Amino acid sequence: MMSMALPQPPDPALPAASAVPLLRLREVCVAYPTASGAAVPVVRNVDLQLAPGEILGLAGESGCGKTQLLLSILGLNGPHALVSGSVNYRGQELVGLRTAELNAVRGARIAMVFQDPATALNPYLRIGAQLIEMLRAHARVSERQARERAFEMLEAVQIGDARRRLRQYPHELSGGMRQRVVIAMALMASPEMLLADEPTTALDVTVQAQILRLLRELCERRGIAVLLVTHDMGVIAELADRVAVMYAGRIVEQAPVETLFERALHPYSEALQACVPRLDGPAVQRLASIPGVPPDPAALPRGCAFAPRCAYHLPICQERVPPLLQTTAQHWKACHYEGPLGRLRDSAA
Amino acid sequence: MKRQTLSRLMRQPMARVAAVLLATIVLAALLVPWLSPYDSYTPNFALLSHAPTLAGGHVLGTDPLGRDLLVRVMWGCRISLAVGVVATLMSVVIGVTWGAIAGYAGGTIDQVMMRVVDVLYSVPFVPFVIVLTVLFGRDLWLMFLAIGAVCWLDIARIVRGQTLSLKQREFIEAARVCGVHGAAMIRRHIVPNLFGIVIVYATLTIPTVILFEALLSFLGMGVQSPMASLGSLVADGASDMQSHPHLLIVPALFLSSIIYAFNYLGDGLRRALDPRNRA
Amino acid sequence: MNTVPAPLLAVENLCVDYHVRVDGQRAWLHAVSDVSFQLAGGQSLGIVGESGSGKSSIARALLRLVPAAAGRVYFEGQDLLQLSGRELRRMRRDLQLIFQDPLASLDPRMSVGDTVGEPLRMFEPALSAAARSARTTAMLEAVGLSVQHLHRLPHEFSGGQAQRIAIARALITRPRLLVCDEPLSSLDVSIKSQIANLLMQLQRELGLSMVFISHDLAAVRFACSHVLVLYLGRVMELAARDPLFSAAGHPYTRALLRAALPRAPRPARARAHVGLSGEIPSALRPPSGCVFRTRCAYAVERCAREQPALRRVADSLVACHRAEELAAEPPLATLAG
Numbered sequence: 021m022m023s024m025a026l027p028q029p030p031d032p033a034l035p036a037a038s039a040v041p042l043l044r045l046r047e048v049c050v051a052y053p054t055a056s057g058a059a060v061p062v063v064r065n066v067d068l069q070l071a072p073g074e075i076l077g078l079a080g081e082s083g084c085g086k087t088q089l090l091l092s093i094l095g096l097n098g099p100h101a102l103v104s105g106s107v108n109y110r111g112q113e114l115v116g117l118r119t120a121e122l123n124a125v126r127g128a129r130i131a132m133v134f135q136d137p138a139t140a141l142n143p144y145l146r147i148g149a150q151l152i153e154m155l156r157a158h159a160r161v162s163e164r165q166a167r168e169r170a171f172e173m174l175e176a177v178q179i180g181d182a183r184r185r186l187r188q189y190p191h192e193l194s195g196g197m198r199q200r201v202v203i204a205m206a207l208m209a210s211p212e213m214l215l216a217d218e219p220t221t222a223l224d225v226t227v228q229a230q231i232l233r234l235l236r237e238l239c240e241r242r243g244i245a246v247l248l249v250t251h252d253m254g255v256i257a258e259l260a261d262r263v264a265v266m267y268a269g270r271i272v273e274q275a276p277v278e279t280l281f282e283r284a285l286h287p288y289s290e291a292l293q294a295c296v297p298r299l300d301g302p303a304v305q306r307l308a309s310i311p312g313v314p315p316d317p318a319a320l321p322r323g324c325a326f327a328p329r330c331a332y333h334l335p336i337c338q339e340r341v342p343p344l345l346q347t348t349a350q351h352w353k354a355c356h357y358e359g360p361l362g363r364l365r366d367s368a369a
Numbered sequence: 370m371k372r373q374t375l376s377r378l379m380r381q382p383m384a385r386v387a388a389v390l391l392a393t394i395v396l397a398a399l400l401v402p403w404l405s406p407y408d409s410y411t412p413n414f415a416l417l418s419h420a421p422t423l424a425g426g427h428v429l430g431t432d433p434l435g436r437d438l439l440v441r442v443m444w445g446c447r448i449s450l451a452v453g454v455v456a457t458l459m460s461v462v463i464g465v466t467w468g469a470i471a472g473y474a475g476g477t478i479d480q481v482m483m484r485v486v487d488v489l490y491s492v493p494f495v496p497f498v499i500v501l502t503v504l505f506g507r508d509l510w511l512m513f514l515a516i517g518a519v520c521w522l523d524i525a526r527i528v529r530g531q532t533l534s535l536k537q538r539e540f541i542e543a544a545r546v547c548g549v550h551g552a553a554m555i556r557r558h559i560v561p562n563l564f565g566i567v568i569v570y571a572t573l574t575i576p577t578v579i580l581f582e583a584l585l586s587f588l589g590m591g592v593q594s595p596m597a598s599l600g601s602l603v604a605d606g607a608s609d610m611q612s613h614p615h616l617l618i619v620p621a622l623f624l625s626s627i628i629y630a631f632n633y634l635g636d637g638l639r640r641a642l643d644p645r646n647r648a
Numbered sequence: 649m650n651t652v653p654a655p656l657l658a659v660e661n662l663c664v665d666y667h668v669r670v671d672g673q674r675a676w677l678h679a680v681s682d683v684s685f686q687l688a689g690g691q692s693l694g695i696v697g698e699s700g701s702g703k704s705s706i707a708r709a710l711l712r713l714v715p716a717a718a719g720r721v722y723f724e725g726q727d728l729l730q731l732s733g734r735e736l737r738r739m740r741r742d743l744q745l746i747f748q749d750p751l752a753s754l755d756p757r758m759s760v761g762d763t764v765g766e767p768l769r770m771f772e773p774a775l776s777a778a779a780r781s782a783r784t785t786a787m788l789e790a791v792g793l794s795v796q797h798l799h800r801l802p803h804e805f806s807g808g809q810a811q812r813i814a815i816a817r818a819l820i821t822r823p824r825l826l827v828c829d830e831p832l833s834s835l836d837v838s839i840k841s842q843i844a845n846l847l848m849q850l851q852r853e854l855g856l857s858m859v860f861i862s863h864d865l866a867a868v869r870f871a872c873s874h875v876l877v878l879y880l881g882r883v884m885e886l887a888a889r890d891p892l893f894s895a896a897g898h899p900y901t902r903a904l905l906r907a908a909l910p911r912a913p914r915p916a917r918a919r920a921h922v923g924l925s926g927e928i929p930s931a932l933r934p935p936s937g938c939v940f941r942t943r944c945a946y947a948v949e950r951c952a953r954e955q956p957a958l959r960r961v962a963d964s965l966v967a968c969h970r971a972e973e974l975a976a977e978p979p980l981a982t983l984a985g
Contacts, residue, residue, distance in 0.1 A: 081836040194927045224698040225863060226924040229907040251837055254909025281912040295841040297870040299893065299908055305848070307870060309841035313806050329838075539752040542713055546745045547817065548737050548770035557766075561757040 042213060042245050043070040043093070043130075048105035048115075050088045050097055050269075059102055060318045062088045064269040066105075067344070072212065073243040075236075077260030077277070079253060079292065083314055085269040086249045090215050093247070094130060095122050109213075128158035131206035135218040137198035141190040147174075147201055148186030155208040173204040177234060196227035203234065213245045220255060232258050253292055257281060262350075265289045268315055268325035271344060274352040285353040287330050287361060294364040308364040324356065331364060332357040377641040384637025387630040394446055394627060401443040409444040410595045412436060418613045430615050432605070441597055442620050446627070448598040452513060452582045453575040453631075459517035461571050464524025465563060469555050471525070472532025483529065486522050494519055494581075495588075502590045512591060516581050520574055527570055531563055565642040572635035576628040583624060599624040654725070655686040656857050657710075657825055662719035664705045664881075670932060677931050679705040680881045683719075684958075687874075689824070692851065692858035694868030694889075696904065697878035698928050703861045705881075707829045710859065711745055712736060723825065741771040744818035748830035750810035754802040761798035764788060764816045771821050783820060791816045791846060808839035812846070819850060826851070827859045832867055844870060865908055869893055877901045880931055880939040887964030897966035897975060899946050938969070946970050 045068040051059035063085040070076050078086045091097045093107050095114065107114040114125065126132075134140040142150060151170035155161060161169070167186070174182035177200040190198055199219065206214055219235065220228040236259055239246055248260060256263055256277065264274040265288060273286035284290045294308035312329045315321055321328055327337035336356050344354040378384050397404070406426075413435030421430040421438075429439040471482035498515045505511055535541060535558075544558050583600030585591040587607075592598045597605075599620050606617030664680040680702040687693050695703050708714040710721055712728060721728040723743065731739060744767075747753035754763055765784040768775055775783075785795050791812040802810055811831065818826060831847065832840045848871060851858055860871050868875055875892045877885040877900060885898040896902045903924040926943045929935060935942045941951040950969055961971040968974065 081838060196927050224928070225865075225904060225909075226698060226907045227927055228909070230925070232909075252909065253837070254911070257910050257913045277913050292837055293911070295837050296911065297841075297844070297864075297866040298911060299866045299869060299905065303889070304870065306845050307841040309845055310838035311842070313808060313839065314836070539747055539749065540755045543745070543747060543753040543814070543817075544755065544766065545713065546711055546740060546743075547767040548740050549766065550733075550737065553770070558755050558758070562755070564757070 040072075041069040042072045042074075042110060043068075043247075044106075044108040045069070045089075045093070046106040046108070048089065048092055048107060049103070050085070050092050051102045052100055053102065054318070058318075061320075062269050062317050063092065066266075066269075066271055068264060068271070068274075070213070070245050070247060072245055073239065075239055075246040075248060075259055075261045077256040077263045078247065078249045078266060079251070079256050079263055080266035081251055081314055083317070084266045085317075086266050087217055089266070090217055090247060090249050093215060094126050094132070095119075124158075127154060127206075127211070128209045129211055130213045130215060131209065131211040133199075133202055133206050133214055133216040133219045136222045137195060137202045138190070138222075140202045141198060141205075143190055145189075146186065147188055147190065147193075151186070151201075151205055151208055154205050158209040169208060170204075173207050174201070176207065176238065177201070177204045179204070195223055196230065199223060199227075199231055200234070203231075203238070207238070207242075207244075210242075211244065213247070214239075215247050215249075217249045218251070219248070221250070221252070228255075229258075235259060253296060265292065268320060269317060270325070270354065271352075272326065272354045274344075276350050279351060284361065285347060285351065286355045287332050287357065287364075288326050290361045291331075291364055324354075330357075332359070332361070374638075374641050378637050381637045381640065383633045384641075387633035387637070390626060391630045391634065394623070394630075395450065398443050398446040398450060401440060401447070405437065405440045405443075407437040407440045409436065409440050409597070418609065418616070420613070421615050421619075429619050430613075432616060433609060433613075438616070438619055442599070442602060442623050445597045445599045445602045445620060446623060448509075448592055448596065449579050449582060449600065449624070449627070452509075452516070452598070453579040456513050456516040456520060456578045456582075457571050457574045459513065460519075460521035460524055460574065461567060463517070464521035465528050465560060465567060467521065468525040468528025468530075469532050469559050469563065472529040473536060473555050473559055475533075475536075479529070483526075486525055489518075490522055495584075498585060498590060507590065507593055509592060509596075512582065512585060515585075516578050519581075520578060524567070524570060524574070527566065528563055531566055532559055535559055535562055569635055569639045569642060572631060572638055576631040579624070579628060579631075599627075655722075656689045656724060657687040657859075658720075658722040659686070659706075659710070660684050660720040660722070662706065662709060662721065663717040664702070664709045664714060665717040666714075668932070675932055678881055678934070679931060680709065683876075683878070683881070683883055685876055685883070685886060687825075687857050687859065689857055690851075690855050691874060692856075692860055692872045694872035694875045695859065695861045695878055696863060696865055696868050696875060698863065700880070700928050700931060701878040702881035702931070703863075703878055704829055706878075707745065707827045707859065707861055710827055711740075711743055713745075737770075741767065741821040742824045744821070744823040744826050746811075746814055746818050746826065746828045746831045749834050750807055750814045751802055751805075753814050754810060756802055759799050759801060760788070760793075760805075760813055763802075763813060764820055767817060767821045784816075787816045787820045788813075790819075790850070806839075807835050808843060811835060811839075811843050815843075815846065815850070819854065819856075822854065823856070825857045825859070827861070829861045830863070831860075833862065833864065840867075847871065865893075865904060877904070880928065880934050882939055883958055883965075883967060884940060885964055885966050886958065891963035895962065895975070897961050897964040897971055898968050899944050899970075899974065900940050902974075903943075903945075938967070946974065 045066055048063060048066045049061060050063035051061045053059050066089055078089065080086045088097060092103050093114065095117065097103055103115055105115060109125065109130065114122065148167065148170055151173065152163065152166040155166045155169055170186060171182050174185055179185055179197060179200050193201065220231050223231060232255065235246065238244060250256060260277045262276050263280045264271045265286060266272065267288050273284065273289045280289060281293065284293065291310045295310065297307055310329050315325050323339050324337040324342050327333040330337065334356055342354045342356045344352050346352050413431065416427065416431045416435040418433045419427055419431040421428060427437050432438055432441055467482060471479045501511060501515055541558055544554060549557060582591055582598060583603060586598050586600030587604040592601055602620035603617065603624060606620055610617045662680055662683045666677045666679055668675055668677045683706060685693060695706060697703050705714060709716045716729050723739065728739065761784055764787055765780050768780045768783060788794065788797060793809065793812055805813065832844055835843060844867065850856065860868060862868050869889060872889060874888050876883060877898060879900050884900045885892065885896065887897065892901065896905055907924060924943050929942060937953050938951040938956050941947040956967045956969045958965045958967045962975050
């Protein structure tokens with residue numbers, strides 16, 4: 021039998037080398053009030069830590085709360101959102117800060133890379149002006165220094181002919197180029213951390229591969245930590261060091277990337293991998309799939325939110341929400357089922 | 370209309386006030402023959418141009434022929450609202466058909482149909498109605514026709530623009546693949562999707578029409594005595610403005626309330642139907 | 649590619665051009681140039697390529713939603729491009745389309761029952777209302793929805809359910825050919841596999857032929873018996889599934905396969921080979937000769953001069969001057985982690 025819930029939620033893992041986390045989230049909740057008065061929870065009690073230079077992937081389907089969690093770090097959820105819990109960045113508490121104080125963190129210490137580069141850039145301003153503005157909003161530098169920095173950053177994101185690009189408008193660039201510019205912009209004020217929301221979803225496969233490699237090189241060379249939100253397990257496999265899988269607003273499993281892909285412990289993590297068609301191996305007649313649809317956050321089922329779709333669910337799953345428990349040094353899971361997984365893989369073959 | 374839209378509409382205070390006010394006026398205007406002891410036509414020479422009073426039974430006073438002003442105003446609302454609604458309905462039917470066909474057909478048909486609209490736009494309204502009245506005499510139906518003939522032009526333009534953008538939508542392409550074409554496409558897929566914009570615009574057209582009618586009646590080209598519209602009552606009141614101001618103030622108040630109410634209701638509807646306001 | 653004597657669909661030298669304005673100048677954009685392929689009954693052909701490669705234009709031209717500039721599209725021996733409006737409408741019951749964004753492809757003001765029943769109303773006007781509603785209900789159940797959904801409006805459904813409705817509408821008249829334009833790409837991971845399975849199951853049960861357009865190579869491998877690789881509106885490679893995925897003949901196909909994301913983390917990820925450098929050029933100014941040469945690792949001087957013809961190399965049709973040399977090279981390194 022499983023032990024009763026531990027008195028204290030355990031700390032999510034840290035790579036052994038880094039003692040001091042860069043970012044620590046504790047019991048972060050995000051909810052939106054509705055017309056009827058009840059608040060709909062979209063993020064529920066999330067604990068996370070991120071070490072300097074680490075790439076943490078936040079995986080899950082749309083509506084699982086991963087983007088809302090990302091936005092809550094910089095207080096960008098919008099005026100109606102109810103955010104509670106603690107977001108601690110290098111000892112500084114970010115939840116509850118006034119906008120002016122948050123602006124000192126936004127862009128300067130923690131920068132964002134959005135999904136759609138077409139909307140992240142101002143169509144009426146030259147690339148150079150946007151890059152320079154980004155830096156001068158946070159640092160006292162001369163126009164000339166800022167321009168020099170903009171040039172360096174365009175080179176850093178491997179945009180050729182950077183001098184000329186500075187004078188161009190966003191529409192003169194291709195989609196992949198624009199995403200490089202967005203990344204360059206995020207790097208302008210030398211942040212320690214990037215929040216990347218589906219940074220390659222809007223791009224073609226070939227360009228996606230280029231951008232992912234660029235992101236990895238930048239992180240390794242500059243020691244930037246990345247919180248990467250994506251629904252694509254392939255992107256996670258390619259880029260992340262650690263993975264947190266979210267379902268219905270909660271983290272259901274957290275592990276180093278190799279561990280999660282080799283030995284997922286949560287049925288949802290297993291299913292996310294098994295659902296994807298393969299480029300290798302024997303041809304199949306059917307893909308593994310998860311029945312049903314993700315739950316409406318306004319009407320979450322009792323107990324484990326994944327239970328109605330789960331191939332392994334037990335009677336207890338409809339009764340109690342499984343707590344996120346540590347199984348090994350760096351592996352957490354929130355699931356009552358303790359037996360072996362593998363049913364989805366078998367059914368697909 | 371969806372229940373959600375209605376509840377979003379009613380959540381706006383101004384729209385709620387407008388809706389209640391309009392409902393009251395419409396109900397009173399419809400029920401006035403049964404509610405009031407007075408009728409609208411019989412003169413009472415004992416009580417000429419009586420001022421408003423709570424004592425004598427004529428709450429808003431009487432007109433120069435001794436008829437109860439409240440009853441006259443209510444009958445006036447009846448005519449004005451009827452003109453507003455009927456002429457608007459007419460222009461909606463013509464405007465939606467014309468605009469949807471032009472927009473959906475496109476090409477030469479569109480060009481020709483919209484040039485017709487442009488030409489009609491350039492006809493000055495008041496002289497046009499004067500010519501009509503001179504030719505055919507004063508007639509309530511003629512007025513419906515004259516106003517309707519002008520108001521459908523705006524609707525046709527708006528509907529055409531909306532149809533052009535609807536035509537680009539994927540579900541129209543999907544319907545084409547399913548064999549829908551021509552009139553069936555307009556009837557089944559275009560017109561139902563114009564509903565929101567048309568109902569907003571129609572609500573905003575009613576007060577315009579009522580104002581047109583008031584203008585015509587004021588100029589003596591509208592309804593004929595002893596029938597009364599709000600416009601003709603205002604015109605009559607204006608001539609006695611010096612001695613008996615209530616004869617002007619009362620109908621003018623009702624006229625402006627109705628117009629304000631429709632405008633607020635239209636604005637409220639636009640907001641309620643705007644997808645950006647759906648939270 | 650086909651040895652079947654009478655193909656269901658035979659496309660010959662299809663071209664689609666769009667009239668566009670660039671900086672106030674009128675110009676022709678050649679979205680699809682000289683595309684030919686055949687499809688036998690019950691088979692499915694995947695069309696893959698990056699965005700801007702002309703995939704969707706082919707789909708729309710097959711159904712005559714956009715005009716073809718040249719070429720022929722024979723469906724059961726009849727050239728669709730020559731049909732009159734009336735003949736075309738009659739033919740449409742045999743040719744159906746599924747769109748990428750299911751919600752956008754459903755009329756927001758029409759109930760599910762009316763939407764799914766609409767093709768019946770159009771193609772079988774003699775059918776009684778009761779018979780139509782019975783078939784609508786049966787079709788809804790076949791795609792995993794139920795009677796209680798009949799009177800709902802599209803916005804009440806999730807993307808996956810909306811795609812089921814679109815599939816029901818497309819298949820209710822029992823078409824012979826189903827064209828799917830990125831039917832999975834707007835769906836969530838868990839829903840994607842549900843819809844893919846549903847499509848495949850219906851294809852088998854109804855003996856449908858399918859043109860399956862996608863940028864997702866793995867989905868095409870799952871869904872299709874044959875694959876056509878498109879780049880800037882031109883066919884780069886056309887082959888049966890297994891030879892294409894095990895021994896791709898064209899450098900572009902190889903690059904696409906290499907750029908695909910892995911199923912599991914691979915060692916030394918930073919040095920992992922990026923399939924292709926650069927991006928797809930504008931179709932307004934395609935490169936001379938072979939359109940792919942600007943991004944091709946194997947390009948030689950001849951590629952700029954001479955446009956390669958599609959020819960048989962090993963088990964595929966390949967448009968590359970150096971296809972024979974490439975075929976001799978070892979097949980791709982395995983993709984899995």
